[in-house]
Amino acid sequence: xxxxxxxxxxxxxxSPIQYIVAAYRLRNKLAPQLFTLLALGAILTYxxxxxxxxxxxxx
Numbered sequence: 001x002x003x004x005x006x007x008x009x010x011x012x013x014x015s016p017i018q019y020i021v022a023a024y025r026l027r028n029k030l031a032p033q034l035f036t037l038l039a040l041g042a043i044l045t046y047x048x049x050x051x052x053x054x055x056x057x058x059x
Contacts, residue, residue, distance in 0.1 A: 048054045
């Protein structure tokens with residue numbers, strides 16, 4: 001049973017704090033997705049910083 005069903009909450013009606021609490025409770029299940037997102041962010045940031053075509057972003 002997930003957090004929304006157990007507490008009778010629907011996704012759009014949850015406050016930002018409830019989203020953070022739910023993510024913290026499900027952190028073991030969310031860890032692979034979060035690490036993938038972090039890795040993609042690092043790769044794209046490195047690419048933007050080192051690509052000659054994207055040098056205008058840093059000027």
